[in-house]
Amino acid sequence: MLSLDNRAELDDLLDDIRDYRSDHPPALSLPPSAYTSPELWQLERERIFSRSWMLVAHVDQIAETGDYVAVSIAGERIVVVRGDDGELRAISPICRHRLMPLVEMGAGRIDSLTCEYHLWRYGLDGRLRGAPHMAGNKDFNASDCRLPQVAVATWNGLVWVNLDRDAEPIGAHLDLAHHEFVNYRLADMVQVESWSDEWNVNWKLVSENGHENYHVLGLHRKSLEPFVPGGGDLDIREYSPWALRLSVPFATPLEAMSLRLNDAQKANLSVLWTFPSSALVAAGERVAWFGFIPLAIDRVQVLGGVLTTPELAADSGATAQTAQFTTEMVNTEDRLGLEAVQRGTSSRFAERGHLSPKEQPGLLAFYRNLARALVGDQQGGR
Numbered sequence: 317m318l319s320l321d322n323r324a325e326l327d328d329l330l331d332d333i334r335d336y337r338s339d340h341p342p343a344l345s346l347p348p349s350a351y352t353s354p355e356l357w358q359l360e361r362e363r364i365f366s367r368s369w370m371l372v373a374h375v376d377q378i379a380e381t382g383d384y385v386a387v388s389i390a391g392e393r394i395v396v397v398r399g400d401d402g403e404l405r406a407i408s409p410i411c412r413h414r415l416m417p418l419v420e421m422g423a424g425r426i427d428s429l430t431c432e433y434h435l436w437r438y439g440l441d442g443r444l445r446g447a448p449h450m451a452g453n454k455d456f457n458a459s460d461c462r463l464p465q466v467a468v469a470t471w472n473g474l475v476w477v478n479l480d481r482d483a484e485p486i487g488a489h490l491d492l493a494h495h496e497f498v499n500y501r502l503a504d505m506v507q508v509e510s511w512s513d514e515w516n517v518n519w520k521l522v523s524e525n526g527h528e529n530y531h532v533l534g535l536h537r538k539s540l541e542p543f544v545p546g547g548g549d550l551d552i553r554e555y556s557p558w559a560l561r562l563s564v565p566f567a568t569p570l571e572a573m574s575l576r577l578n579d580a581q582k583a584n585l586s587v588l589w590t591f592p593s594s595a596l597v598a599a600g601e602r603v604a605w606f607g608f609i610p611l612a613i614d615r616v617q618v619l620g621g622v623l624t625t626p627e628l629a630a631d632s633g634a635t636a637q638t639a640q641f642t643t644e645m646v647n648t649e650d651r652l653g654l655e656a657v658q659r660g661t662s663s664r665f666a667e668r669g670h671l672s673p674k675e676q677p678g679l680l681a682f683y684r685n686l687a688r689a690l691v692g693d694q695q696g697g698r
């Protein structure tokens with residue numbers, strides 16, 4: 317139960333968040349408590365992460381039978397695994413016997429899901445295959461015993477999961493932006509680099525950061541500023557809350573040898589954001605994907621990879637060039653910057669900040685989606 321004080325504080329916070337839905341939203345950042353309130357985090361778990369699509373992998377990582385990626389979405393473990401029948405399934409890897417998790421977070425290849433506690437063994441489809449010494453329990457029916465499944469979808473090689481089995485397909489939303497991304501030939505691209513990291517930061521700071529290029533002026537002044545200047549004007553198009561395209565001009569248009577990009581695609585970095593915390597970043601012949609998966613109120617797992625065309629991947633010089641784009645340096649700059657901001661949010665002097673016109677379009681779009689998810693379309697909430 318929430319104490320009265322905490323309930324009143326949460327209500328105040330939700331009132332402030334609801335204001336972003338107005339036609340004249342405040343050009344202000346979220347209240348600092350939005351990043352530290354355990355009550356808001358509980359609400360986000362219920363209203364956002366229990367029913368949103370999260371980007372967790374590229375199909376290259378789970379191409380063969382038994383390949384898996386295991387994540388924890390706001391505390392709920394899910395393993396995405398390729399079955400013997402070639403199907404991808406997203407399974408709850410919590411043993412049906414006495415609740416032991418069957419895999420640790422991470423990735424690899426398995427031939428079954430075997431519980432270390434009492435050795436119950438499940439197939440890659442989640443069905444129980446073996447349970448020692450259970451024949452004497454007349455109420456137990458092994459053939460009915462199966463690990464629960466949640467929704468999984470693949471869109472142009474990107475693998476998404478949703479804890480809500482009845483969620484609307486994510487592909488229908490992403491397809492709304494198809495014409496803007498079709499020239500990148502995403503479905504043909506191969507993954508040449510990937511990462512999994514953990515950042516000590518609230519997930520909303522990470523999503524905000526990804527909705528603006530203004531921070532390139534500071535955090536990425538050496539790495540990205542010469543290529544995608546932080547003073548560039550952001551253009552946004554909202555196809556749906558789950559398909560928001562942001563673009564920012566490159567300092568110099570890119571040449572693309574293996575893709576037929578139009579002038580706008582050569583001249584701009586294009587980002588496709590999916591609320592709450594997934595993104596595709598297209599820069600010429602390279603596309604990076606990011607899945608920011610909250611582990612706790614102040615911790616995020618950062619999954620991602622760099623994709624490129626098969627032609628470029630086969631070119632031996634390409635790996636070195638790939639390293640210039642995003643990857644370690646930029647990710648580290650973002651991590652260090654955002655972890656510092658997270659510490660700032662708990663200062664007793666912390667207040668809401670005024671937003672620059674350079675960052676307003678993206679941040680206000682994110683806040684609007686946040687408000688929609690947390691307090692619904694109506695003023696009275698859902």
Ligand code: FES
Pocket residue numbers: 411412413414415416431432433434435436
């Ligand atoms: S908890 Fe898994 S076999 Fe007992």
Ligand SMILES: [Fe+2]
Pocket residue numbers: 525531535536646650
């Ligand atoms: Fe950044």
